[in-house]
Amino acid sequence: MPFISKIQRQSDYTLFGSATPIVIDNGASYFRIGWAGETQPRVVFRNIVQRPRHKTTGETVTIVGDHDPALLKYFDCTRSGPRSAFDSNVVYQFEIMEYILDFGFDRLGATGSEIDHPVLITECVCNPVQSRSKMGELLFETYGVPSIAFGVDAAFSYKYNQQQGVCDKDGLAMCPGFNTTHVIPFVDGEPIYKGCCRTNIGGFHVTDYLKQLLSLKYPYHMARFTWEKVEDLKMEHCYIAPDYASEARLFQKGAKEAEEKTRCWQLPWVPPPTEEPPSEEEIARKAAIKERQGQRLREMAEAKRSSRINELENELHGLEFLLKQLEQVEDSNVPSFLAATGYVSRQEIESARTKVTQSLRKAKGEPKNEQAETDKASPNANEKYSLINIPDDMLTTDQLIEKKKQLSLKSMSEGRQRLKQKRYEEELERERKQQLEDEKRLENPELYLEQLHARYKDLSEKVDQRKRLKTNGGHSNGNNLSGGIGRGERLNAAQRERMRLLTTAAFDRGKGEDTFGAKDEDWQLYKLMGKDNDDGDEEPDEDDAELARISSRLLDLDPTFVPNKSETGSSQPAEAPRARPLTKEDFQIVFGVERFRCPEILFNPNWIAVDQAGLDEMAGVSIRRLSCKDESLEERLTSSILVTGGSSLFPGIIERLEAGIRMIRPCGAPIKVVRALDPVMDAWRGAAAFASAPQFHTQTFSRMDYFEKGEDWLRSYQIKYSL
Template sequence: MNGSSSNHASSSSSPPRTNIVYIPEGGYDAQPQPAYDYHSLDGQDPSICIDNGAHSWRAGFSSMSTPYIDRPNIIAKYKERKFGRNLLLFGRDTEVDANSRSNVRSMYDGDLLIHSDLLECALDFTFCTLGIDSPKIEQPIVMTERLANPLFSRAMTSELLFELYNAPSVTFGIDSLFAFSRQKHQDGLAVSLGHHASTVIPVVNGRGIMSRSKRIPWGGAQASELMLKLAQLKYPSFPTKVTPSQATFMFRETCYFSTDYDEDIRSLADPSKLSEMTKIVQFPYTAPEVNEKTEAELAAAAERRKEQGKRLQEMQAKQRAQKLAAKVAELEEYKLLQSERSSFKKAEFLSRLQEMTPFESEAEMDIWIKKTEIEVRKKQRKDLGMEEEPEEEPVFPLVDRPDSELNEEEIKEKRRQRLMKAGWDARVRAREEKKKERERLEEEKRLEEEERTTNPTGWSSRLKEEQESVIVRIQERKKRKAQLGDRKSAAAQNRMKNIASLAAEDKTSNSKKRKKGEDDDGFGMDDSDWHVYREIGGDEESEAEEDDQLLLQSLESRLLQYDPSFTEEDTLTGRAEAKNKLINAFVRGGLPPGQKYDFDDMKLNHQLHLNVERIRVPETWFQPSMWGIDSAGLGEVAGWVLNGFEEEEKRRLMQCIFVTGGGANIPNLIPRMRNTLTPILPFRAPLKIVSSLDGGDPRLEAWRGMAEWSNTSEAKEARVTRAEYEEYGGEWLKEHRWGNVAP
């Protein structure tokens, strides 16, 4: 991806971060591997050793210490459009461009070798790279095969080697047993963590016991696929597509075996430990061009925002002052008119009043003047920072006078005063009730204070139980709201039925029911009809919700004040924050202390944060049932194989449990194997687990063992010659210590 190299380089200029893993950048320049100098083998008689694994293809002469060819076992055959040439790419060369990547194939289906044409391509590449330019292969060929290899796979390979390449002889053997052959022990257990399967083969008296071997249908390919699925599930909106090869890279670079999986999982409930465990996987990205502002420009922008806020406050204060001045001027005008009332006759004043003001009567104007005077004084006192004036008790002179003594205008005024008096009495009663409620609460507070002093434990327990019940009510109410938002939920269906039954109650009792076949209005059949029900429900908090929130705040504040064992983490807010911290650590953990996740940062958006996945994916080797594999785990199978032998043989086998294959490179494999096997094997029996003879790469142990064994007399006796192939067929094989047995 263009521009990604500069992004990675810029990040490397800062102090190194051990918890960041960088995905290899796209694009691969195919470098042709030089052909080996085949003629330098004059006077030597080495064998051609080929480790044909489901993931990697390793080949070379037995005189070499390491394989000359070590490539992924994938092939791309296609016709180049530009020059019209037929191309054959092998291994990593298939990543050279998009056209080659789209034509990648494997000769394996799972761990079964089925594609002879691709095997032929791999052999062509191998012999050409080894410098063999003759039409006939002169050296014997030693090749690996899977445990209990089907006859058709062996026959297909033998036919190619004998018929097409004229090989003098061919020998097949199991890769994990070839790796075990390098050990000094004659007894042991060959454990292979392969690409598509894992195998456990016991070795007794220097010979593999095929009848007691076991196979687990889980390997590196399934682990990489699981890592890919977990990453997609965790980051469904990741800006780039995570490829299988990138998932394999993440699995190999970040995962490790947990020595105590259950305990480690429980410990990750602590967000800090989850963050410490996190590995950040940085994907390549193209950084957009951004014109960064200088500190002076940022300071000037902040000053401008500050000035704008100050001007806005001044404008609002000015508008309030203008409205108050207009109200005062209007009040003075009406008060002046009110003072001229005595100089006019009543009819003249009423006519003048209706002409100059919006009021219909003198009483209406008097009420407005009184109300406005109170409002103006309140605003003026508020602007000056003074307390509000106590409310004066209003006077209702016409309420107690009989209607016979009043004219029509005064009767109307009496009705208005009666309504105002009723409102005033209601407010007085409300104040009295509030006063009594305050007295009751003070009494309850006194009793509670007494209980807290005499029985602090019981007081705290009672408040905690009440807090839990309130939290449960709040959570149930939120859950019900969420269910009501889903039209298919049981709660929404019940509400619909209730609303429908209420809507039907307006029918009279003697109305006839709708007969069968009559048309229904169809209300509720369309999604838009459900908006009506949502409007009926409302989104505002109910009074019960508000009361629960206030009660919860009161309970938690008292517990925080008087109960030392009750902390902020025990409150509802603290619980939510703890949950959010755990989620943030799971999704965005591993960031430096104090750094917040910026959703606009392109670099952070192209990061995967792996924590639980680092131990969850490898754990499947020991617990395949976690991901739906109906099989026992690696440790359980190894223990079952060992316990199937007599005590003396078992102790000899326990002295050399040899682990090989690509999965053996995952850290902590040997400690995890030891922790799993120790409880199911004899008490305090010596147990030795190794993964490489000289501390090298366990992936190469099979090829090295094959190369060393091919020079022995046993290997020469185990060769299937061309004459034997022509007589017995491709299924024919000679049994030896490190190979499959005859069917």
């Protein structure tokens, strides 16, 4: 079976005799395997399995524990995530456990399928007999081990620290592990399992809680919060607060102590390149390039303009020559002559000549002479609209249709002329007013500015008053302030009429048969109800235009002038928010309250919906379960409390446990809480020391016993830790 791992395979497996036991610390987080009598395990890896397929060959490979992330790009891991054989510190997936044992024995150096060494393997407290029997079946029948011994990891750690003089024979072993937390009382060096206590809270839940908090706080950096990285951040930054409430108040108030306890993780960030101002040579070079491009564009435009002028002049000469020829043609031959040219009448040729002349003047850049064009067009008006003054009874059907077209064209032409004349007069009036204002300003600038401010103030108040009346229906509360007016009073006349018609139409139907729409008058009512008839009670916007003109004038003349908020809000669009460039602070992960809030669930599991006792309460529960009346035994238990396991490495856990246990013990009772020498490795070291004792073979369960007595004999199997 192919394995992918960075762990090197041991080469001295054959140097150990068959009587040397193999020690396995089968934890929910890490798997440790080594030889009895040694101080360090030979192989340590994560107790997880992943089985992806190769993207090219399709072969399934086994990834156990730690692996090289660079190799994962060659495998399809979408359908195969990391899997564990544990459920709440109990092995229940023995298919995955077989992969882990295969990998452990392979990296230890075993060459064949048979393991001819006794095996000491750890398990949880009060492990179910089904899990123990399946583990025995796997080791005996798959690997052929000669004998097995099962022991509790926390008990081995307590015995190892007892031999080192850290704790006494009577005491409590508190083991906050990866998935669960156990408390085991020891009397005369042996664990009393009836006094054990377990809570389903451990380091896994602390890491998961920290991952959730960081993902909520920094959702745009969620890809950075991998499980391995959050685990490292937890062990590096988290701590147990002596008093959670007072610690939280420090961060709530933003005290100086809270700033000192805040930690920061800087993510990789590359500052944007700073743009240096261009040099004089660069500016001159760009200006020269721009000038050359402009010159080339001007030459192209001039060439195009010359070509256009030539085309228009040729077309104009052709039309004038055609008109001269048309004068020499007899009236009877005019239709045949025009049919050859593509024109219908003389008027059409003259109209085309006029358009070409105008286009030619525009191309040459000559100013328009509107008066001359008007005078020139006036004599031709009678020829162009020749049928307008002729009575209808003297015209044929086709001539009547042509007369209607001429009437329409004449009205449109006259309307355009009137509009041009009106614009011309308005422009003259505007220039005259502007000239008068400039004269006033030059005579007395201060007086002119004062009058302009007064005019602006009056118009502004007038416009605001009109807006208030439009909103509140012309009502006030006596203080020129808008009061609480109903919706009907805020409507204009057309809207109120529409609502009246709707109400009348609804009540006229009654409870009988609905016959609305049977009469033409009913459909006429729809037209009256339509919103298109809403002319509104709006006043002309001359005041708004004048106010905008005066405001623009004041902005030009008075630098201290500030327009009203209502005017700026109505006339200027809201500025869109600009994207802020990312800075170094945007790539910083700040750890504040999270440092002590996440490990606090060890003492308050109800924060993550686990209704069980906390770590300090478990000590009192375990003592009460012993049901002992000897007060001296309770004092001996609390005077030697050993904390072991990976989650006991949080700073401050010893002081917090001692304070919590003191709250449930009588005043003056001796309490001593100590941490193991190495909370992570002491369980394996204690098991290795136990397996190296000469009496170890008396504590094993052999393969012959398994075949003779069966799995049920494992129910009463229990080793003695005091050899």
